[in-house]
Amino acid sequence: MITRESLVKDLISLGIKSGDTLFLRISYRAIGKVEEGPKTFLDALMEIIGKEGTIILTAFPKKYISQLKFFHQKEVYSSENPPKPITGAMSVVAQAYPNAKLSRKIEFPFVVIGKYAEYLTTSHTHEKRGYWLLEEAIEKFDCYCLRIGGECFTGTTHIAFTKVLRATGNYQKKPKYGLYIREGNCVKWYDTNNTIFCHTAFLKANSKYIYPYLIHKKEGLVGNGHAVLTRMKETLQKEEDYINQDVSRMLCDNKECLLCRVSFSFSDSNVIIYLVRQLLQLCKGNIRKAIQNIRSLLNNVFFGIKQQ
Ligand SMILES: [Zn+2]
Structure with missing residues (x-):
């Protein structure tokens, strides 16, 4: 001990x-x-x-995708209830x-x-x-x-x-995540502008x-x-x-890395190539990982916002 x-x-x-x-x-x-x-x-x-x-x-x-904030209205935090x-x-x-x-x-x-x-x-x-x-x-x-x-x-x-x-004028496209926060009588959604590296x-x-x-x-x-x-x-x-x-x-050299292959303005692949690759992975039987990657890709495509 x-x-x-x-x-x-x-x-x-x-x-x-x-x-x-x-x-x-x-x-x-x-x-x-x-x-x-x-x-x-x-x-x-x-x-x-x-x-x-x-x-x-x-x-x-834990935070939630900002465009889906409607589903998290009941979860409200404050400085007294962080x-x-x-x-x-x-x-x-x-x-x-x-x-x-x-x-x-x-x-x-x-x-x-x-x-x-x-x-x-x-x-x-x-x-x-x-x-x-x-x-x-x-x-x-x-x-x-x-x-x-x-x-x-x-x-x-x-x-x-x-x-x-x-x-350098580069950026990352990814969803914004946030929370509902109460200050006084006012409840407002706050999200953050931040990037993630590989x-x-x-x-x-x-x-x-x-x-x-x-x-x-x-x-x-x-x-x-x-x-x-x-x-x-x-x-x-x-x-x-x-x-x-x-x-x-x-950038790493892992072909399955969504961050490096797709999310940055300097990424070396694109959404279509990445999606095709994941569909091939599905056919090969790597089902769990491929579905997870496709879900993250779709989140990026539909909810992604340029961030620096
Ligand atoms: Zn990577």
Whole structure:
């Protein structure tokens, strides 16, 4: 059983210190069995960063295609009744943590605990971009990313990718997703403008061209989990530079990948070719996967909106 004391020791060895601002990407399962559960991990972290420190986690909820909002009228959220995060056990525990604050932008929320929680969450309004809160923490508070387990993301790829799309005039066509939110007596549908990148393409590039060249990185064990601490200002810049050289580097070579083959303005296939391919897959007996892909394709065709 992993104790709070041993977690404190591990986190300090990794380089976490008093006053840090940290974005957390934690697979609780990777840490192992912790005494009294995931809250103990947050307690250990708060003990080290202290009153001057801040921690940030995603708290993204399940959302629905905006054109189909009619079917979700009964599901209304508010700051008093926020949606449950689907971004892992740690997000759920963080949202219930004493003095935790949630973005006012409930359709794309982060949960923040500590010194800058009030500022970051109240400034993250509906009008701001989804990742605004994280961009602000990187820019103003030199935020680091603490990743334990999970895939090798350091929290900056969405931001870097979107920056390059906008700078190069590229876009992604995909449905917009949102939620009904009550503010005062007013219930309104809010959706977000955000792009999704292909994980396969990025992870391949990251391990070869980005991660090995980072200066600010520390690796170690927290509990049983492989932990990595990276400076987000640096990863953001490195990722942006890498993508900026040629945006098609963000395409994988999997013929079934809807994102890469169809959704981007720089995708290398088209809707018809993709559909024919999936129909052939159906004939070959790959029924479940093909139906899933066709459904996603149809959502893209009928509900897709250009986003940057
Ligand atoms: Zn792909």
